Amino acid sequence: MPATEPAPTAIAAHKDAPLRVAVVVGSVREGRHGRAVTDWFLGAAAGHGGLELDVIDLAAVHLPLVMPDWGGAPSPEAAAALADVTPRLAAADAFVIVTPEYNHSFPASLKNLIDWHHGQWHAKPVGFVSYGGLAGGLRAVEQLRLVFAELHAMTVRDSVSLHGPWSGLAEDGVPRDAAVCEGAAKGMLGQLAWWGRALRTGRTTQPYEG
Template identity: 55%
Template sequence: MLNTPVRLAVIIGSTREGRFGSTIAEWFAGIARQHTGVTVEMIDLAEHELPLVISMEPAPAVQQVLTEVTNRLARAEAFAVVTPEYNHSYPASLKNLLDWTDKEWHAKPVGFVSYGGQAGGSRAVEHLRTVCAELHATTVRDVVTLTNAWEQFGEDGQTTNDAAPAAAKALLDQLIWWGNALREARTKTPYAG
């Protein structure tokens, strides 16, 4: 089972027009795809119009979107959340996803690739850690933090920050370790969340 690659979902948390998150997510996914320990699936929240109002009986179109996104999350064995920092926290689109889902996150590792101004999205990550704990997810310690990210990437979508690839590798190594450990634990004993 340890030789089976961990299914990693890279989630693009921002849906704003002109967002920089897709560039960062593609860069991170490119590094992840070079790692033999994972397979990568991108989940772009801009492609999943999740409703803002939670209804006990969602309309068929809403139910279809919910089913698609929850199935994609359920298949994943680890998550890398790419998030900007908006007003010292993370985007409403990401909060909406977290509020619509639950057991899809249970006993799975979550890592963060954050970006923003001088704080590099670090305050968004701190808020996300508490929400992930409520979802019974395990957040890993290392984070890829990109301060003034738009200044750190060339037109080719690759970073000019020499430290960023090493940070991405450290995050991937932790996600793979936890992904394998928690997959084995869930196989032996179903999670009682």
């Protein structure tokens, strides 16, 4: 066995370890539903064993819009924010993005987080929980799929979409039809967990070269 090849025991340990999922709250707007939607999702995910959920709320991540040149040092403000969030993204095996739909797209705060990072997304799966209006945020999700494809991430097919406030999302940000939405969350998490473990094993046996 080559020295660089992981031992079977190391592969087995990765296979049995909990899947680390970073849940990103994408909206920072005042009066947002994003945190309430996230809290509902965390409750729905609690019944799915084998997950370690880490919530990254962008309202508490103060990344500036101004970025340094390639290879340049970030500002002290950016460095402080990156010191908190970057290791958490790097440690994650998978991601769930909670996003509203603003003007047929996703929030600038979410794109900013994505653009400040690169390798942290590589060869990892991404699931979506979206909300907003009659489309339930699905147009934002479709655009995010293109963004994450560029970053060598794998987006799972099924997503959770909350159509409201008129039909599916109550004023407090909790789905009106909990059974249907929890079923959608279960399906998305099942796909995310499968891909998360498969890709983690792949990265363990052979580092991804994106």
